[in-house]
Amino acid sequence: MSRCFPKVFILLILISSNVWANEITVSAASSLTNAFRDIAEQYQTENPASKVFLNFAASGVLQQQIAHGAPVDIFASADEKTMDLLVQQQFIQNDSLQLFAKNQLVVITPIDSKIRLSDLSDLQQPAIKRIAISNPDSVPVGHYSKIALQKNLLWEVLQEKTIRTQNVRHSLDYVARKEVDAGFVYRTDAMLTPDQVQIALTVDMQENVHYPIAITRNGTNKIEAANFIRYVLSAAGQKILAQYGFNAP
Numbered sequence: 437m438s439r440c441f442p443k444v445f446i447l448l449i450l451i452s453s454n455v456w457a458n459e460i461t462v463s464a465a466s467s468l469t470n471a472f473r474d475i476a477e478q479y480q481t482e483n484p485a486s487k488v489f490l491n492f493a494a495s496g497v498l499q500q501q502i503a504h505g506a507p508v509d510i511f512a513s514a515d516e517k518t519m520d521l522l523v524q525q526q527f528i529q530n531d532s533l534q535l536f537a538k539n540q541l542v543v544i545t546p547i548d549s550k551i552r553l554s555d556l557s558d559l560q561q562p563a564i565k566r567i568a569i570s571n572p573d574s575v576p577v578g579h580y581s582k583i584a585l586q587k588n589l590l591w592e593v594l595q596e597k598t599i600r601t602q603n604v605r606h607s608l609d610y611v612a613r614k615e616v617d618a619g620f621v622y623r624t625d626a627m628l629t630p631d632q633v634q635i636a637l638t639v640d641m642q643e644n645v646h647y648p649i650a651i652t653r654n655g656t657n658k659i660e661a662a663n664f665i666r667y668v669l670s671a672a673g674q675k676i677l678a679q680y681g682f683n684a685p
Contacts, residue, residue: 458483458485458486458487458657458660459486459487459488459489459657459660460486460487460488460489460509460510460655460657460660460661460664461488461489461490461491461507461508461509461510461655462476462488462489462490462491462508462509462510462511462512462664463491463492463493463498463501463502463506463508463510463511463512464490464491464492464498464510464511464512465492465493465494465495465498465512465513465514465576465604465647466492466493466494466514466603466604466605467514467539467577467604467605467622467624467625468492468512468514468647469492469605470628470680471624471676471677471679471680471682472490472492472512473490474676474679474680475667475668475673475676475677476488476490478672478676479664479667479673483663486660486663486664488664491508493603494570494571494574494575494576494602494603494604495513495514495515495518495574495575495576496518496571496573496574496575496576497574497603498511498513498518499511499513499518499521499522500574502522502527502652502654503522503525503527505654507654507655507656508652508654508655509651509652509655509656509657509658509660509661510649510650510651510652510655510661510664510665511528511649511650511652512536512647512648512649512668513576513647513648513649514539514576514577514604514622514645514647515576515579515580515645515646515647516535516646516648517576517579518576519533519648519650522650522652523650526653527652527653527654528650528651528652528653529650529651529652529653529655529658530650532650532651532661532662532665533648533649533650534648534649534650534665534669535646535647535648535649535685536647536648536649536665536668536669536673536674536677536685537646537647537677537682537683537684537685538644538645538646538647538682538683538684538685539622539623539624539645539647539681539682539683540622540623540638540639540641540645541577541580541581541584541620541621541622541623541638541639541641541645542620542621542622542623542626542635542636542637542638542639543556543559543618543619543620543635543636543637543639544608544611544618544619544621544626544633544634544635544636545611545617545618545619545633545634545636546611546612546614546617546632546633546634547630547631547632547633547634549617549634549636550563551563551564551617551618551636552636553618553636553637554637555588555637556584556585556588556590556637556639557588557590558637559590559594559597559618560590560593560594563617564597564617564618565597565617566597566598566599566615566616566617566618567594567597567598567599567616567617567618567619567620568599568601568606568607568610568611568616568618568619568620569581569582569598569599569600569601569607569619569620570600570601570602570603570604570606570607570620571600571601571602575601575602575603575604576645577603577604577607577620577621577622578600578601578620580620580639580641580643580645581620581639583641583642583643584639584640584641587642599616601619604621604622604625605625607619607620607621607625608621608625608626608628608629608633611632611633612629612632612633618636620639622645623635623638623681624680624681624682627680627681628680646685647682647685649665649668650665651665
């Protein structure tokens with residue numbers, strides 16, 4: 437038995453299906469907040485039928501969300517270690533994994549601070565009473581900070597001064613509000629508030645701060661996810677990332 441539907445009703449079904457088919461959710465590291473908001477906005481402008489939902493948090497938090505079944509199509513991490521963990525757990529479509537950006541670890545101080553740092557050992561000076569460092573167990577910038585301090589035999593020495601934060605933006609806010617004397621963040625984060633913080637030291641790192649991006653296995657829209665990743669890697673996407681201080685990988 438056939439059914440006859442009004443043309444308008446059929447058109448509404450087609451439009452609704454099209455909108456639903458082009459929706460994706462992107463979970464991205466906190467340090468990508470501003471850049472990915474701009475990329476998503478420009479992507480949607482160039483692709484009017486597409487809709488990008490953004491979810492920002494520390495990479496380790498996002499990894500746990502995906503591992504527990506969160507409906508995510510794309511994961512963009514601030515480090516390769518967290519992405520590799522999801523790969524090992526088989527939550528990532530391996531052939532989609534690519535590096536798309538590079539960053540630098542820096543130590544920042546309030547804009548009017550008189551503290552001068554020539555190397556990490558200077559963090560021991562009495563003028564520095566509190567240092568913001570993100571949780572090294574779940575936040576890549578915290579992991580990188582811990583490695584750098586351990587390399588210089590300072591991790592244990594500075595524990596009494598350390599204030600743990602939830603993510604890199606949390607550390608940035610602490611320094612900007614002068615609630616701490618120094619903080620470990622990425623260069624891209626420091627660039628967001630040049631009127632409130634200053635880069636006191638660029639940390640010499642043995643490992644690169646690379647950002648990987650990939651499609652999740654549980655994602656429902658593989659085609660749209662692949663299109664968005666291509667856009668992030670395109671000249672247009674890379675231009676936006678560069679405007680926020682990210683380098684090409």
